[in-house]
Amino acid sequence: MPPRQRQPYHHGDLRQALVDAAIALLREGGLPALTLRAAARKAGVSQAAPYRHFADHADLLAAVAADGFTRLRSVMIEAARAGTSPREGLRGLARAYVRFGVKHPSEYRVMFGAETAGHSRFPELEKQSSSVYQLLVDGIVGLQQLGLVRSGDPMAIALTAWSTMHGLVTLVLDGLAPFARRKPALTDELEDQVTMATEILMFGMAGDSGGKKSAATVRPKTRLPATR
Amino acid sequence: MPPRQRQPYHHGDLRQALVDAAIALLREGGLPALTLRAAARKAGVSQAAPYRHFADHADLLAAVAADGFTRLRSVMIEAARAGTSPREGLRGLARAYVRFGVKHPSEYRVMFGAETAGHSRFPELEKQSSSVYQLLVDGIVGLQQLGLVRSGDPMAIALTAWSTMHGLVTLVLDGLAPFARRKPALTDELEDQVTMATEILMFGMAGDSGGKKSAATVRPKTRLPATR
């Protein structure tokens, strides 16, 4: 057997194999199925082997979450590019975001789960999630420069937009949305809901805070505060 | 020892005692601390006793979640009543909602957690969460009748509003909001964020879908579709 290129150690990138196994387990049986031991079994190693690559169960979850954010970001970029107008681009982005969450419920939950929240361990996860956030902030800045979004802190406006879409996804996944009570999927009803939420959002972001100024007074900020 | 009034059985409403213990555990040590055995210990019974009242770990979580929705609903009602104007009422409601989530992070997560999602087990939980949703729908209908919210399916509009606030809470709890990276609390920055989100939402809900009709064409629906 000729060894593969760059087979770093005994197994050959066991770390990635464990992440892949974890994602597969997640899709098969949800979060309860994602155990360190099961991931080890699926990767064909002993149950203690993962501890050479992950400090912790939460550490593996963080790696899965970071991977999810990376994929989510590329999906969002692709969707935003496909739009012919800013309006279309934003709607497409929203739809792609919701589709991602609904298509991979367990991964989406892990990405926003309690096990990896805050604490500033998991720098890779922070980096990837910040990158998604930055994508939204950049988009808001672009819309501000086009006069389609009122002036104001783009981070705050982006956070509001993110909140709306993220909240919608989680409410659907929880079965709290009246449709999708059974199985979360990108049904026509959900598609309509995304459209409505996007319209409300775009309309609200265009107007100013209290009706005191016109939406034409757009003052784009040239320098942005850093995300972290 | 004189027995208390209505001491139904051996322990005296062990079910409620377990729910109370579960909430206490949740506040002390978060979700990992909430185990059936720990709840049993805290209630002073054997580790198998909870199974006489809860089919399952998820069943106990569902009871905790239902209790949370009940309390959330009363907080929301109180806040909405305190407002002097519809605008103030809505802002107060939003602030109360976010405060609840930020004040009781673990409970909030359980309320929207994966363990009790969908599946239509846990009818009590469904009832309580639907009741919160209905509160929002009724509020939207009221605003529509005042001409402050455009016409359209109030359930969909309410879901959008809920999504925005729910999403904001979870993003804060996850530490994904740029402020509250450290400890989720109702800081001034979060308060400002809630204000901005509320304004965007109100402005967006007031306008119509595509700028084709005036916001004055409000056609209140007299009969509402049922929540379930």
Place this chain on the structure above:
DNA sequence: GCGGGATGTAAACACCGTTAACATACCTTG
């Protein structure tokens, strides 16, 4: 009062996260 069902207990099983002691493969350094 008495029998049955509701409630609580004790013991056990399988699984999990995690650690410690040990074995092996790779790679650097002399």
Place this chain on the structure above:
DNA sequence: CAAGGTATGTTAACGGTGTTTACATCCCGC
């Protein structure tokens, strides 16, 4: 090129958990 150190993987074990089974006890309706 040899040697030793380190990264990697294994085996075995500990405590904790969810859950079930068989058993004990208590309350309530007849």
